[in-house]
Amino acid sequence: MNTTEKILQNLPYEEPFLFVDGLQEVSEERVEGFYTFKSDSYFYKGHFKGNPVTPGVILTECCAQIGLVCMGLYTFTLSDTLINKNQIGIGLSSSEMEFYTPVYPDEKVRVVSEKIYYRFHKLKCNVKMYNSKNELVCKGTIAGMIKSLDDGR
Amino acid sequence: MNKEHYDKLKEIVKVYLPEDVSVEAITEESNFTQELNINSANLVDIILDVEDEFDIMLENDDMNEMQTVKDALKIIEQKLQEKEN
Numbered sequence: 001m002n003t004t005e006k007i008l009q010n011l012p013y014e015e016p017f018l019f020v021d022g023l024q025e026v027s028e029e030r031v032e033g034f035y036t037f038k039s040d041s042y043f044y045k046g047h048f049k050g051n052p053v054t055p056g057v058i059l060t061e062c063c064a065q066i067g068l069v070c071m072g073l074y075t076f077t078l079s080d081t082l083i084n085k086n087q088i089g090i091g092l093s094s095s096e097m098e099f100y101t102p103v104y105p106d107e108k109v110r111v112v113s114e115k116i117y118y119r120f121h122k123l124k125c126n127v128k129m130y131n132s133k134n135e136l137v138c139k140g141t142i143a144g145m146i147k148s149l150d151d152g153r
Numbered sequence: 154m155n156k157e158h159y160d161k162l163k164e165i166v167k168v169y170l171p172e173d174v175s176v177e178a179i180t181e182e183s184n185f186t187q188e189l190n191i192n193s194a195n196l197v198d199i200i201l202d203v204e205d206e207f208d209i210m211l212e213n214d215d216m217n218e219m220q221t222v223k224d225a226l227k228i229i230e231q232k233l234q235e236k237e238n
Contacts, residue, residue: 093194120216122197145194 002021007073016042019062021125024110031113033066033127038134039105044152054103056138060095064142066150067113072146075118081147093122099132108132117141121147154181158207159231162222165202169195181223199225209233 001009011020019131025032026152037054069090076088109129110114116124122144131137159181167176169192178189185191191199196219200211203225209232219225 091194093192117201120197120200120213122194143194 003077007070008078009071012090019065023070027114028072028075031067031071033070033109034110035062036108037103037147044105052105056099059103059138060097063111063127063129064092067110067125068123068142068144072123075105076148089147089149092144095140095142097138099138101135102136103137109137121145154226158226160204162225163205165199171200183222184220207233209236
């Protein structure tokens with residue numbers, strides 16, 4: 001299994017809250033990944049009434065799953081820490097996002113994340129999301145705590 | 154206790170206090186997470202600011218020991234002394 005497969009397999013999410021289809025690139029400094037928003041996703045029923053648009057909070061989640069969690073899992077694979085869905089503690093700690101272009105059902109997006117720092121289990125990244133026309137959808141700064149529950153606190 | 158270091162630390166901590174906690178609440182005995190309501194992510198930011206302010210480097214173990222303002226000051230003094238030697 002290659003590194004990308006290993007990361008995807010160990011993501012602690014599943015439908016209907018998995019927002020990563022694949023990764024084109026992953027390193028300690030930078031991650032690039034993609035996801036296609038399925039038109040039958042539950043949130044389109046209510047956001048908005050009769051006018052489905054991907055909620056900003058879901059776009060933020062997609063950025064966090066690709067940009068933060070995948071990068072965090074990559075650093076675990078580097079240090080050979082056992083990665084297992086049940087042994088990873090993850091929490092979003094802050095996000096500051098700006099939105100530019102709406103994302104409609106069945107659109108494919110690309111997320112690019114660059115590390116600001118990863119220290120004391122806190123990972124902070126600059127993230128950007130682009131649509132298939134390469135237009136900027138949103139950008140911002142997201143931080144979260146991510147640690148293997150094996151290594152103590 | 155080094156008053157200058159204490160004041161510098163207070164200035165750093167102040168920025169990360171939640172709105173319902175006032176600066177006056179900070180004492181030497183204050184527990185960062187339990188009394189000052191600072192979350193673990195902001196505690197990391199405090200440590201990073203402390204590193205910049207005092208030009209020192211903290212390790213994972215130091216963070217585990219840094220429960221109160223007093224603990225933080227102790228670690229700062231310790232690191233500053235190591236730097237001098």
